[in-house]
Amino acid sequence: MNSSDDDFEAELRALGESLHVPPPPGDMSARVLAALEEPKPRFTTKRLVAVVAAFLVVLVAATPQGRAAVAEVLRFAGVEIEVGTSGPLPSGSPSPLPSETSAALAEARRMVAFPLVVPAALGEPGQVRVADGGQVVSMYWDGVRLDQYDGTLRDVWNKQLGEPFPQPARVGDLAAMWIPQKHGIEYLPKGGGRPVSLRLAGPTLIWQSGGVGLRLEGVATLDEATRIAASVR
Amino acid sequence: MNADDPLTDDDAVGRALSGDLGAYETLVSRYTAIAHRTAFLLGAGNEAEDVVQEAFVKAYRHLRSFRRDSAFRPWLLRIVANETHNATRSRGRRADLSVRLEGVREPSGPEDPQDTAVAGDRSARLLAAVRALPDREREAVVCRYFLQLSEAETAEVLGCPVGSVKSRTHRGLRRLREEVDRELL
Numbered sequence: 300m301n302s303s304d305d306d307f308e309a310e311l312r313a314l315g316e317s318l319h320v321p322p323p324p325g326d327m328s329a330r331v332l333a334a335l336e337e338p339k340p341r342f343t344t345k346r347l348v349a350v351v352a353a354f355l356v357v358l359v360a361a362t363p364q365g366r367a368a369v370a371e372v373l374r375f376a377g378v379e380i381e382v383g384t385s386g387p388l389p390s391g392s393p394s395p396l397p398s399e400t401s402a403a404l405a406e407a408r409r410m411v412a413f414p415l416v417v418p419a420a421l422g423e424p425g426q427v428r429v430a431d432g433g434q435v436v437s438m439y440w441d442g443v444r445l446d447q448y449d450g451t452l453r454d455v456w457n458k459q460l461g462e463p464f465p466q467p468a469r470v471g472d473l474a475a476m477w478i479p480q481k482h483g484i485e486y487l488p489k490g491g492g493r494p495v496s497l498r499l500a501g502p503t504l505i506w507q508s509g510g511v512g513l514r515l516e517g518v519a520t521l522d523e524a525t526r527i528a529a530s531v532r
Numbered sequence: 533m534n535a536d537d538p539l540t541d542d543d544a545v546g547r548a549l550s551g552d553l554g555a556y557e558t559l560v561s562r563y564t565a566i567a568h569r570t571a572f573l574l575g576a577g578n579e580a581e582d583v584v585q586e587a588f589v590k591a592y593r594h595l596r597s598f599r600r601d602s603a604f605r606p607w608l609l610r611i612v613a614n615e616t617h618n619a620t621r622s623r624g625r626r627a628d629l630s631v632r633l634e635g636v637r638e639p640s641g642p643e644d645p646q647d648t649a650v651a652g653d654r655s656a657r658l659l660a661a662v663r664a665l666p667d668r669e670r671e672a673v674v675c676r677y678f679l680q681l682s683e684a685e686t687a688e689v690l691g692c693p694v695g696s697v698k699s700r701t702h703r704g705l706r707r708l709r710e711e712v713d714r715e716l717l
Contacts, residue, residue: 307709308677311662314655315678323568324581328560331588332553 396430396437396486403427407436413449413511416531421445435486443517443527468504468521470528475506477521504528541604549595560588563605566679567612570689573674576616583619587612606681606688613671613689654712661711669704676701 324330404427408415411433417424424438424445435448468475484500503516504524513531518524539547539558547555567587571580591598591611598607662673668690675686676697683701687694 304705307705310658311673311677311705311708312680314658315680317655318573318659318678320569320572321580323565324584327564327568327581327584327588328557330585331560331592332557334585334589335553335556335592 396428396435398432399428399430399437401426402429404438411436411449413447414509415447416508416511416513418445418515418527418530419532420527420530431486443515446514446516448512466521468525470504470506470508470525473506473508475504475525475528477524478503478505479521542600545595545598545600545604548592556592559604559608563608566605567608570609570612570675570679571616573678574613574616574671575620579619580616583615584612587615590615603685606685609681609685609689610691613691658708658712661708664711665704665707669700669707672697672700673704673708 402410404415404417404424407427407429410429415436417438421440421443424440426439428437428439429435430437435446438445438447466477466479468477478500479502482500482503501517502519502524503514504518504521505512505514506528507513508531513528515524515528518527539555541559541562544555544558548559564584567584568580571583571587576583587608591608594611598604662670665673671690672686675681675689676683681689683694683697686697686701690697692700
């Protein structure tokens with residue numbers, strides 16, 4: 300070697316200092332603050348279940364009053380929840396889920412890769428629909444709807460909420476979340492692509508059992524919703 | 533940090549954790565330059581600004597996972613490095629390689645044209661050699677010398693043990709010297 304290591308390292312440092320690098324953006328603070336105050340963009344929806352769990356911790360710790368100015372994105376049981384934004388709620392006629400078809404319960408069980416449950420408290424569903432290539436199964440009773448979906452690998456639903464924040468709850472020993480107010484809901488199709496704006500959803504209880512996410516919609520009180528949820532078989 | 537800006541990183545992190553966005557803004561201002569330089573030199577190219585913005589947003593959202601007894605800067609730069617990887621990966625492998633250090637040029641000529649030409653020639657060869665290094669060695673060399681991070685910081689940013697930083701840097705330096713010295717003969 301014809302120069303010392305130190306000299307060569309110094310030469311590299313000097314080269315680094317001489318490099319032409321574009322100037323840093325001057326408005327980064329404003330950009331970051333604006334991004335933090337906006338709802339989280341939809342394209343960051345590929346999350347593994349580990350991330351879902353990580354965000355659950357944030358949810359429990361980060362919902363004190365006075366945080367309304369900060370958009371919080373909660374992920375729970377396959378649901379991405381945007382909190383603290385008060386975007387316009389969807390209105391008009393509800394859209395169906397992608398490629399939604401009616402099926403008998405036994406038939407639906409064969410069509411999906413996850414175990415389907417039925418709440419004993421509600422009895423046999425009046426109607427069963429399978430959507431998006433077996434990704435979601437919706438069961439209907441009078442005014443009540445239970446969605447079951449593969450909740451492990453990604454966020455399936457996207458909800459937009461203003462205050463109040465969703466309320467942590469329990470279904471037996473499973474963590475759950477209760478959304479008492481009406482909220483917009485979107486479905487993020489399995490193959491990617493644009494979220495499907497579905498409808499204005501009523502009070503909803505969300506929980507996760509094994510790899511399956513469940514959302515029970517249309518029951519007015521948390522007590523009643525958890526009673527029904529705890530009765531699934 | 534300057535005298536007008538007495539908030540320490542740890543203070544700022546603590547306040548940001550309790551919802552004070554202004555305190556987080558202090559951290560953003562403080563580290564935008566190094567974050568941007570890191571993103572650019574690790575290959576983010578013209579996406580460096582977006583990468584840095586996304587890194588600051590993610591850092592804020594994951595602030596609870598930051599260990600308060602460690603330094604904020606390398607933790608942030610690791611997020612920047614990861615976002616840079618995401619950005620370059622989404623461009624595809626070929627673009628990934630060709631865009632490395634794209635746009636990095638020597639400044640145009642000061643003083644003695646003769647000296648400048650010679651020095652410039654050597655710098656250009658050295659830079660070309662850095663560009664041609666295997667990914668891991670190049671990243672280590674960029675962190676250690678172009679960003680002037682310590683070995684420990686480099687290890688955190690690249691997500692590898694300090695021993696790997698040492699060996700990657702060592703191999704990278706040896707390769708660079710061989711390239712540059714060979715061409716001088």
